[in-house]
Amino acid sequence: MAEPWAATSAIGTFIVLLITMARNLNIPFPLMDLFMTFFRKVLSVVYPYEQITINDYRGEYMQRDELYTTAEAYLSSVCTSRARKLKAELGKGCDRPLVTIDDNEEVTDTFRGTKVWWYSRKRTSNSSVISFYPGNEECKYYCLTFHKGHRQLVEGEYLNHILKEGRAALLCNRQRKLFTNNPSSSWYNYRSSVWSHVAFEHPATFDTLAMDPEKKAAIIDDLVTFREGKEYYQKIGKAWKRGYLLYGPPGTGKSSMISAIANFLEYDVYDLELTAVKTNTELRKIFIETTGKSIIVIEDIDCTLELTNKRKEKKKEKDDKEKEKLLPGQEEKDDNSKLTLSGLLNFIDGLWSACGGERIIIFTTNHPEKLDEALIRRGRMDMHIELSYCTFEAFKVLAKNYLEVEQHELFRIIRTLLAEVNITPADVAEGLLRKKSRNNDVRACLDNLIIEIQAKKQADEEAEKEKDKSKAESSTQKALDLDDDKADDIKK
């Protein structure tokens, strides 16, 4: 049997010839119809192929069909080596050109030992109506042709295989994004949406992140387990999401770690600015408009909302008094008209998290002790990660990245100093930076760092002395005040 496309074009030419002949010989239509029915029956015996058409656009509003885009990506990743005519396109949201088979080109693919044929085709409309929608004048489509004996395999498994592999290929090729939420006052403009985005291009990775190697390995292990845990999460009945609380002093790498996680998992980042959110209802809308394979970040959570223990307690007393005056049902309505801790908690572990694929939520703070326990309990913030002052191990990572040195005689002095002084990786990184004034010299950079750490040590010691001095002064003052009180009592 000839290849399907050779047979198809031969049959096509034969039919065109027949119709032309029938017209020339004035053969009546019913007779011709009878002949065609008979011809189709014979054809189904001698030509045992069936085909599925996958159109580029579909529906009343001409949306792009996902099966077409995933098939395109699949063919681009799997079959282009077998095609002779290719085309390259820079798709929307992609950071690399997509090379795929050109129009009117054919390729074959083999799935579980079964051969299938893909034809890329273009149909041009004869209609003179001008359409707003793309694809109305010109429709591209793929014809997937297969032996009729393999119909079940193609419909049941091969198309799903195309979807899965094509989605994975699209994901590899896409430009990742950094989203920020727009103030709700601008949502009602038809052009603006809840989130705006730019390309996410932060270069921080786990290789450039200076921290204890064991801790780093544990975090990477946790992320890999999460990424590969779809079936496991389903089995244990948990939404596929994970929360990380990053805490530590300013400049210890919390934001850098978020970028490292995003680059490692190849996820988008949604940087949620809570101060721009006024109510729980707005928060719900914002969360619902995030997509799967994303990281939702709330930086400096202790500064953005009244979520700290003390403020909450004070407020509780006030709220309790006010609630007593409210009518039944009014309380819930009022909670939705402002942003509350319970509103935030609802969305961390509420229903939203179950839809649309895996998500990670990350909070950062300089003061974890100020946060409400409910907010950071395990199950919400599953892993608490402390980013601390620079240790010698962390310094070695920075030295390797910044100066490309793994050993140096000055490392010994730096090791001793780092054990005594609290200095952030940000300060160490700045001290190591290659500069023209340091002639890009490794020794000059390390010397400069030693000077900086020694200066920090001195400053810390002076601050400590100052603290002791003021402590002593205040206790002397207290003692004096006490003496005065006693003297007054005696006088009385």
Ligand SMILES: Nc1ncnc2c1ncn2[C@@H]1O[C@H](COP(=O)(O)OP(=O)(O)OP(=O)(O)O)[C@@H](O)[C@H]1O
């Ligand atoms: N652990 C680290 N490893 C590598 N570089 C670091 C690290 N910590 C800080 N840096 C450097 O310092 C800069 C500031 O760090 P980063 O913004 O990640 O700190 P942060 O903990 O988020 O601080 P803040 O609490 O003020 O937001 C980074 O751009 C990076 O160059």
Ligand SMILES: [Mg+2]
């Ligand atoms: Mg930060």
